[in-house]
Amino acid sequence: MQIIDGTIASPKGFKATGLHAGLKKEKKDLGVIFSEVPANAAAVYTTNQVKAAPIFVTKEAMTNQKIQAVVVNSGIANACTGTLGLENAKEMQALTGLHLGVSQENVAVASTGVIGKQLPMETVESGINQIDLQNQAPYAFHEAILTTDTATKEIVVTDEINGQTVTMAGVAKGSGMIHPNMATMLAFITTDAQISEILLQEMLADKTETTFNQITVDGDTSTNDMVLLLANGLAENSMIEKNTEAYKKFLEMFQLVSETLAKMIAKDGEGATKLIEVQVVGALNETEARLVAKKVVGSSLVKTAMFGEDPNWGRIICAVGYAGSHTDPEKIDMWIGDQQLLKHSQPQEFDEITMKQTLEKEKICITVDLNIGEQSGKAWGCDLTYKYVEVNALYHT
Amino acid sequence: MQIIDGTIASPKGFKATGLHAGLKKEKKDLGVIFSEVPANAAAVYTTNQVKAAPIFVTKEAMTNQKIQAVVVNSGIANACTGTLGLENAKEMQALTGLHLGVSQENVAVASTGVIGKQLPMETVESGINQIDLQNQAPYAFHEAILTTDTATKEIVVTDEINGQTVTMAGVAKGSGMIHPNMATMLAFITTDAQISEILLQEMLADKTETTFNQITVDGDTSTNDMVLLLANGLAENSMIEKNTEAYKKFLEMFQLVSETLAKMIAKDGEGATKLIEVQVVGALNETEARLVAKKVVGSSLVKTAMFGEDPNWGRIICAVGYAGSHTDPEKIDMWIGDQQLLKHSQPQEFDEITMKQTLEKEKICITVDLNIGEQSGKAWGCDLTYKYVEVNALYHT
Numbered sequence: 001m002q003i004i005d006g007t008i009a010s011p012k013g014f015k016a017t018g019l020h021a022g023l024k025k026e027k028k029d030l031g032v033i034f035s036e037v038p039a040n041a042a043a044v045y046t047t048n049q050v051k052a053a054p055i056f057v058t059k060e061a062m063t064n065q066k067i068q069a070v071v072v073n074s075g076i077a078n079a080c081t082g083t084l085g086l087e088n089a090k091e092m093q094a095l096t097g098l099h100l101g102v103s104q105e106n107v108a109v110a111s112t113g114v115i116g117k118q119l120p121m122e123t124v125e126s127g128i129n130q131i132d133l134q135n136q137a138p139y140a141f142h143e144a145i146l147t148t149d150t151a152t153k154e155i156v157v158t159d160e161i162n163g164q165t166v167t168m169a170g171v172a173k174g175s176g177m178i179h180p181n182m183a184t185m186l187a188f189i190t191t192d193a194q195i196s197e198i199l200l201q202e203m204l205a206d207k208t209e210t211t212f213n214q215i216t217v218d219g220d221t222s223t224n225d226m227v228l229l230l231a232n233g234l235a236e237n238s239m240i241e242k243n244t245e246a247y248k249k250f251l252e253m254f255q256l257v258s259e260t261l262a263k264m265i266a267k268d269g270e271g272a273t274k275l276i277e278v279q280v281v282g283a284l285n286e287t288e289a290r291l292v293a294k295k296v297v298g299s300s301l302v303k304t305a306m307f308g309e310d311p312n313w314g315r316i317i318c319a320v321g322y323a324g325s326h327t328d329p330e331k332i333d334m335w336i337g338d339q340q341l342l343k344h345s346q347p348q349e350f351d352e353i354t355m356k357q358t359l360e361k362e363k364i365c366i367t368v369d370l371n372i373g374e375q376s377g378k379a380w381g382c383d384l385t386y387k388y389v390e391v392n393a394l395y396h397t
Numbered sequence: 398m399q400i401i402d403g404t405i406a407s408p409k410g411f412k413a414t415g416l417h418a419g420l421k422k423e424k425k426d427l428g429v430i431f432s433e434v435p436a437n438a439a440a441v442y443t444t445n446q447v448k449a450a451p452i453f454v455t456k457e458a459m460t461n462q463k464i465q466a467v468v469v470n471s472g473i474a475n476a477c478t479g480t481l482g483l484e485n486a487k488e489m490q491a492l493t494g495l496h497l498g499v500s501q502e503n504v505a506v507a508s509t510g511v512i513g514k515q516l517p518m519e520t521v522e523s524g525i526n527q528i529d530l531q532n533q534a535p536y537a538f539h540e541a542i543l544t545t546d547t548a549t550k551e552i553v554v555t556d557e558i559n560g561q562t563v564t565m566a567g568v569a570k571g572s573g574m575i576h577p578n579m580a581t582m583l584a585f586i587t588t589d590a591q592i593s594e595i596l597l598q599e600m601l602a603d604k605t606e607t608t609f610n611q612i613t614v615d616g617d618t619s620t621n622d623m624v625l626l627l628a629n630g631l632a633e634n635s636m637i638e639k640n641t642e643a644y645k646k647f648l649e650m651f652q653l654v655s656e657t658l659a660k661m662i663a664k665d666g667e668g669a670t671k672l673i674e675v676q677v678v679g680a681l682n683e684t685e686a687r688l689v690a691k692k693v694v695g696s697s698l699v700k701t702a703m704f705g706e707d708p709n710w711g712r713i714i715c716a717v718g719y720a721g722s723h724t725d726p727e728k729i730d731m732w733i734g735d736q737q738l739l740k741h742s743q744p745q746e747f748d749e750i751t752m753k754q755t756l757e758k759e760k761i762c763i764t765v766d767l768n769i770g771e772q773s774g775k776a777w778g779c780d781l782t783y784k785y786v787e788v789n790a791l792y793h794t
Contacts, residue, residue: 050718050726050742080714082727082743115711116744219616220698223715300615300697301789308790314512317477318620321447329447330479345447346479347513386786392698393705393782 001253004167006156007138008033011167012192013234017136018144021127023075023113023120030127031144032096033070033188038106039232040197041067042204044212046225052079053089054109055226061093061108065197067230068106070188071096072145073124074173075113079223088119095128110186110226112147112173145173145186148391153264157253161246164237166193170257174265187212187227187261193250194233195240203254204229211258214290214379215266216298229254266380267362271387275363276306281376282333282369288325289370289377295323296366296379303384309359311350313341320368333369344371398650401564403553404535405430408564408589410631414533415541418524420472420510420517427524428541429493430467430585435503436629437594438464439601441609443622449476450486451506452623458490458505462594464627465503467585468493469542470521471570472510476620485516492525507583507623509544509570542570542583545788550661554650558643561634563590567654571662584609584624584658590647591630592637600651601626608655611687611776612663613695615785626651663777664759668784672760673703678773679730679766685722686767686774692720693763693776700781706756708747710738717765730766741768 009016018031043062045055061067071092078085089109097104111119142152156169172187204227212227240246267275278297283289296302299319305312313334320332334342337358339350358364406413415428440459442452458464468489475482486506494501508516539549553566569584601624609624637643664672675694680686693699696716702709710731717729731739734755736747755761 048715048718049724050714050729077711080711080739080742080744115715220696220712220715220719223718299617300785301617304786304789307786310790314477315617317447318445318512318617321445321620322617327446332447342477345477347477384786385790386783388697389701389704389781389783389786392701393707 001157001159001256004156004158006169007154008141008169008171008188008190009136009138010156010169011190013037013232014190015133015136016138016141017131017133018140019127019130022123023073028140028144029073029075031072031141032131033141033190034100034133035068035230035232036234037232038066038068039230040195040200041065042197042200042229044204044208044227046222048223050080050223052077052111052224053081053085054078054111055224056086057089057093058108058110058226061105065201066106067108068102069096069100070108070110070228071128072110072186074145074147076111076117076119077113077115077224078111078119079115081116081118084118088121091121092124095125099128099131100133108228112145112186112224115223142171147173148270149174149268151268153261153268155257155260157256159249159253161193161240161249162237164235166235166237166250167191168193168253168257170261172261172265174268185212185222185225185265189229189257191231192233192235193231193240194235194237195231195250199240199242200229200231203251207254207258210290210377211262214294215262216294216379216381219298263380266382269382270391271385272382273385274306274383276366276381276383277363277378278366278368279376279378280368280370282371282373283375283377284326284373286375286377289375290379292320292323292325292368293377293379295319296368297381300384303381306364307383307385309356311336311341311355311359316366316368317342317345326372327370328372331371333371335367337365398554398556398646398653401553401555403566404551405538405566405568405585405587406533406535407553407566408587410434410589410629411587412530412533413535413538414528414530415537416524416527419520420470425537425541426470426472428469428538429528430538430587431497431530432465432627432629433631434629435463435465436627437592437597438462439594439598439626441601441605441624443619445620447477447620449474449508449621450478450482451475451508452621453483454486454490455505455507455623458502462598463503464505465499466493466497467505467507467625468525469507469583471542471544473508473514473516474510474512474621475508475516476512478513478515481515485518488518489521492522496525496528497530505625509542509583509621512620539568544570545667546571546665548665550658550665552654552657554653556646556650558590558637558646559634561632563588563632563634563647565590565650565654567658569658569662571665582609582619582622582662586626586654588628589630589632590628590637591632591634592628592647596637596639597626597628600648604651604655607687607774608659611691612659613691613776613778616695660777663779666779667788668782669779670782671703671780673763673778673780674760674775675763675765676773676775677765677767679768679770680772680774681723681770683772683774686772687776689717689720689722689765689767690774690776692716693765694778697781700778703761704780704782708733708738708752708756710744713763713765714739714742723769724767725769728768730768732764734762
């Protein structure tokens with residue numbers, strides 16, 4: 001497998017572009033992904049019971065698991081917008097289908113931005129009609145889905161599968177807001193691989209548990225979260241079947257793309273200065289390992305300690321203790337970087353200068369060994385900073 | 398029922414005092430509560446799997462549910478201190494018993510402060526030996542249990558029960574730290590009422606669910622939390638039995654004391670400028686009402702919005718949506734103060750000037766009506782401020 005430069009339109013038969021429609025003041029706010037042929041598709045959505053209108057529209061479009069176009073706007077989340085909001089999301093879908101010559105049922109819709117505001121449909125319609133895929137600018141799509149993200153987030157990988165070069169591209173937006181109502185996570189992954197929609201959905205659901213679902217910035221699950229995976233088959237590899245070498249390779253590509261996007265989102269969390277990776281080993285099972293890792297990385301006290309570059313193992317073991325997994329409180333080992341802080345829950349001497357250097361870095365790795373089993377899991381987050389409070393307190397609705 | 402000025406030693410037969418033993422630099426760090434006769438006792442403890450040594454010692458002392466003395470230190474949590482820590486907690490218990498002429502098995506022990514540090518037992522012993530209940534200074538006990546709390550937290554109430562004046566006093570410490578390893582909640586409640594230990598424990602366990610367990614500052618459950626309730630019977634009221642008018646009165650006293658202490662702790666959360674009260678009504682059951690209220694008041698996005706004095710209902714409804722209760726996302730009503738922001742999940746017009754005045758206050762009340770049932774619940778928390786980040790990031794272990 002190789003990581004290559006590229007965009008969401010790098011896999012064969014995909015096009016993408018983005019533009020400024022007028023939902024935001026100046027920045028790009030409308031983007032489209034298009035596949036020459038209907039792609040087999042898989043999706044996972046927010047578990048928030050309050051779901052934005054585009055979630056319902058995309059779910060319906062996913063009934064037959066074929067998607068040929070995706071339209072995304074930023075600036076307005078189209079959440080808590082009632083019947084009109086739902087009509088507007090359907091209208092976005094219809095307008096995009098019409099403009100691109102694609103069946104409306106094969107168009108997915110996603111939104112991110114402020115909650116409770118209706119989409120100005122004239123602006124949206126005029127934006128959609130300006131989409132020009134003959135003169136596509138795929139990187140503009142990466143920009144068009146951002147809110148207060150400080151950077152675009154993308155990764156493209158390629159490998160040979162069943163004798164053909166297969167490419168997979170992922171793009172995401174993270175936790176930021178124009179009007180800070182919600183941290184919405186959107187990710188779109190395209191590939192030209194030939195693989196069934198059933199296998200795609202199974203893989204996406206499974207991998208989401210260990211990648212996108214293992215990041216946290218502020219513990220608030222958005223109303224608009226969505227990961228959409230499209231495979232159009234234009235690489236012309238023979239069909240990827242389960243439990244084959246080909247599937248293993250494809251899974252590795254998908255794992256790398258998902259985990260990389262997840263980490264990029266965590267690192268670019270609101271106000272963040274550091275990416276924190278927590279690895280839990282020696283757990284009874286994977287679910288509990290992931291649970292503990294996510295509790296540690298989500299603890300406000302751990303997050304502020306990392307911002308303060310303090311090896312505060314007391315806060316970490318406290319979070320392990322309340323995570324709700326099987327734990328023997330006397331048997332916990334802990335490391336920050338490669339320096340051991342705890343052995344069987346007892347403090348260990350460590351080199352303070354090396355520790356200081358470890359904590360000054362932009363990525364901090366915390367490892368916890370529960371010493372009660374063989375399973376492991378990871379989670380990613382960021383530090384809690386003055387800037388986080390500023391971003392989220394200074395805004396007025 | 399009347400609220401009166403007083404201390405933890407106001408109920409008949411109780412004495413209390415506090416002093417500076419030397420665990421902290423200058424402030425008081427050791428305190429004792431004493432009852433002339435062994436009191437019927439009830440206790441609840443942290444659910445954190447990593448528990449501090451004094452928790453184990455107090456649990457053992459509670460085997461027969463009789464407590465005659467309580468010794469508390471601040472400065473060092475005596476958590477993650479292994480076998481030596483457990484021996485030290487037992488030694489604290491024994492020394493206190495010896496000094497006060499009380500059976501060791503009837504002494505409860507509590508600690509709060511930095512994790513992973515051993516108690517300097519010479520300092521502790523010398524402190525205990527300086528305890529002088531002939532010249533008691535009960536308010537010094539209120540001070541001795543604090544860490545970075547900005548104020549002591551106490552309430553004393555009195556009522557006539559079964560023909561006798563019964564007094565109940567509560568004192569607590571909240572979420573602050575000398576060495577900010579953990580936010581520990583300790584509360585001690587004394588009463589001279591005559592009531593069985595079984596009824597006391599039932600009442601405490603029940604009321605903790607709606608009071609102490611309904612506050613959150615940072616979502617981190619400490620290793621040292623403890624609420625201890627002592628009833629020494631010296632008011633000489635005839636025994637309070639369940640389902641009587643007397644019990645109802647006693648329950649009201651206890652409810653007021655617990656809820657008041659809980660609110661005081663929430664209001665004095667680290668860096669807090671505001672107390673936030675969230676009331677959820679129209680829920681399917683009380684447990685879910687409390688769950689939703691606690692999720693809303695614990696949301697970092699809601700907390701920063703309240704700090705910024707912004708009526709950000711989108712963040713509130715988002716937290717309702719991910720709380721995990723039964724919810725109809727289309728039927729949610731919401732108020733801040735007495736102004737309605739949402740009706741059946743749709744935004745309502747409100748008066749901006751009145752809203753501004755509401756949000757400027759030191760206490761903000763948010764009400765959410767789920768409109769799917771008849772039950773309600775409350776939770777209390779505080780805003781998330783620059784000061785919170787400062788308090789928890791600037792400290793170095």
